Amino acid sequence: MTTLARRRTPRAIAASSIVYALLVVIAIIYIFPFLINVATSFKTDAEAASDPLSLIPQTWTTTAYARLFLNSDFPTWFANSAVVTIFVTAGRVFLDSLAGYALARLHFRGRGIVFAGLIAVMAVPAVVLLIPKFLVINQLGIYDSYAGMIIPLLVDAAGVFIMKNFFESIPASVEEQARIDGAGTFRIFWSVVLPMARPALITIIILSFQGSWNELSHFIISTQSPDLTTLTKGVASLASGQLSQGTQYPLKLAAAAIMTIPVAVMFFIFQRRIMNASEGAVKE
Numbered sequence: 001m002t003t004l005a006r007r008r009t010p011r012a013i014a015a016s017s018i019v020y021a022l023l024v025v026i027a028i029i030y031i032f033p034f035l036i037n038v039a040t041s042f043k044t045d046a047e048a049a050s051d052p053l054s055l056i057p058q059t060w061t062t063t064a065y066a067r068l069f070l071n072s073d074f075p076t077w078f079a080n081s082a083v084v085t086i087f088v089t090a091g092r093v094f095l096d097s098l099a100g101y102a103l104a105r106l107h108f109r110g111r112g113i114v115f116a117g118l119i120a121v122m123a124v125p126a127v128v129l130l131i132p133k134f135l136v137i138n139q140l141g142i143y144d145s146y147a148g149m150i151i152p153l154l155v156d157a158a159g160v161f162i163m164k165n166f167f168e169s170i171p172a173s174v175e176e177q178a179r180i181d182g183a184g185t186f187r188i189f190w191s192v193v194l195p196m197a198r199p200a201l202i203t204i205i206i207l208s209f210q211g212s213w214n215e216l217s218h219f220i221i222s223t224q225s226p227d228l229t230t231l232t233k234g235v236a237s238l239a240s241g242q243l244s245q246g247t248q249y250p251l252k253l254a255a256a257a258i259m260t261i262p263v264a265v266m267f268f269i270f271q272r273r274i275m276n277a278s279e280g281a282v283k284e
Helices: 003-007 010-041 045-050 063-070 074-105 111-123 126-140 146-153 157-168 172-180 185-196 198-213 217-222 231-239 249-273
Strands: none
Touching: 010 249, 045 249, 063 074, 063 249, 074 111, 074 146, 074 157, 074 185, 074 198, 074 231, 074 249, 111 157, 126 146, 126 217, 146 217, 157 198, 172 185, 185 198, 198 249, 217 231, 231 249
8 A cells, every 4th residue: 555545534535435426426417318319219209208218228229210311301411511511620720720820920910900809709609690691691692502601610710719829839949940941931830830730730620520510500591402401400400390290209319319420439539639739849
């Protein structure tokens, strides 16, 4: 037994046990609705209505998933969400990085005003901008199109803020050495600084993927064609009972369960690399 273990009093052990027990209870409360979601998606309609809180279906069935893919527009919704998410994520990674580097390293007139505007945009609730956003999209002639769904989401203020702060943490001596070797501003950004900002980039990838995949309000005001319906709009229509009659809890929860898979996979792949220290930086 170590010295530290011997010094722990019964009161400290009891306090730690209570804290861990409380954390377990909170975790169970947090994950329980998701477990109900998955379990109900494998139930029959009658069982889901009569025993909605059971975690073990009496009769396991994949009828809800079969109906979802064969008798609904779910594949179209999934494809639309995938297209939008891929383009938005790629655009945000590149454009947020460019804007963040400009605010962190380039000295130009009005930089402080631009940064203040960035903070102001972050402070404005997104719902306030829905009507102006619709008017701009409609005026540009990109309403009800992939362009209208993608272009307004290509840059976000939070991503620029994250990249700016990370670039400022990288020693300036790294860039000075590259500049002495004859590299231009964009070459320094692309070949020297950006690879060192990999943890911040991965954070932007996860946040952008999750944000665009789960986006709903923007797609409501930017599209109306059924062919451009995304997963969020489609699942919302299922939840409101627009697909057909009846509760159809297994069908709705099967759609919700599938919808969570891509985001969960993305997070678990990259979670260990979120916002670590800059890689390969030279200490000053």
